[in-house]
Amino acid sequence: MSSSDIFIGETIGTAVLILLGGGVCAAVTLKSSKARNAGWLAITFGWGFAVLTGAYLAGGVSGAHLNPAVTVGLAIQGGTEWGHVPLYLGSQLLGAMIGALLVWAVYYGQFHAHLTDPEIIEAQPTEEAMVDQAAAPKAGPVLGIFSTGPEIRNGVQNVVTEIIATVVLVLAILTQGLNNEGNGIGVLGALITALVVVGIGLSLGGPTGYAINPVRDLGPRIVHALLPLPNKGGSDWGYAWVPIVGPLVGGALAGGLYNLAFA
Template sequence: MTPFLGEFIGTAILILLGCGVNANTTLKATYGQNSGWIVTAFGWSMAVFVAVFVAADASGAHLNPAVTVALAVAGKFAWAKVPMYFLAQVLGAITGATLCWLQYRPHYAAEPDQGAILGTFSTGPAIKGTPSNFISELLATFAFAVAVLYLTAPNLGTPDGKLGSLDALPVALVVLAIGLSLGGTTGYAINPARDLGPRIAHAILPIPGKGGSNWGYSWIPVFGPLLGGAMAAGLYMVLQMQ
């Protein structure tokens, strides 16, 4: 696979499985309905595990604009490649969310709760408050990106700052830890593509009675993670100079 295709396919798998666990635990008449937050967090971590393993050799398995920015800020990834990675990640996320909808289409049609439908696609705050919601996404992504930078430190000397396939499980465990510890405030997007792509899919897919896509909130899970990733890279660079 080319790097573009690796990021596209990897992100599509990530979102298919991640939004899939959201749908399975939320929508009416699924076997997983009401399984709870632990199942959701574990499902997303396993989605990351599979996606990173698949895409690692082709693209380095960023699968997340915040990771791409962190590596670029740290000087381990070329800024010229950032737009291409962003595009592949967002398109992959839209595709993955669309495939998830196809999997659960009858259940979406039977679900009367507009908030539940949107929640299977994108994130939202448990308690609304712009500063607190932004800080939640920033801090969760900061913790995630710092961990990823240290987990992949042996590969950061390469021009493309790649994650290897053997990094899939440690990165998945980091996602699980973030979800269990910090995810309850906003649903821990920690990935602009993970939230934006499915939100776009929600807006364009023909889901009966789906309601709005909450675009007023959408900037928080985009810019919070991007800033968190950049700050993590800054801290990493300072610590490497000690």
């Protein structure tokens, strides 16, 4: 697998993953969207289909890791060369940022209508009301479209949740989803992985929003911070380490567990 294959496949595949996954979050969240308030089921299945589409697009090119946790797990398992890991991770982050920008482009009018709506503006807490930063962090009204956040802000619990959910994801990929070369997701594996993502969202996604992918959170969070969105509020950088550390640890644990129990 060449460097250009990795870059092209991971950038395009991750961009489509975030476009469709962030897109369903935008559709459910924003006013003037036909899918507004469609709920958690729509979000979980939307992310599952996003994974399926991105994996099918990139599978034959780069192996469709689309997730640093998957790349780390495969490197520990032995299916991916460690020398390729930085290129995978950089391409995934770039793709995630492109995907987030495309979500903004698709829902441009809805973002503006939502963020300039008096009801939305009035619902945001004032600086004086946000004395307890742990209970009321400075997160904007559309940040959830771009990145994840906890229902109960407890760093240890939140990290453990992300670790456990990511172990399930990566272990499922390593045991059921690899292609014939063992360096990425196969055709049947893409479908299995998409269903696993839906299952994780339904069962384990409630506490933190199930990032289970560092660039899925970090790339769009960076875009949220940079976009000229009116009244967008903060990007909650104090929480941003959780969906990075948790999935990376989970991916590493899954790779080690695979070598111990399944290899």
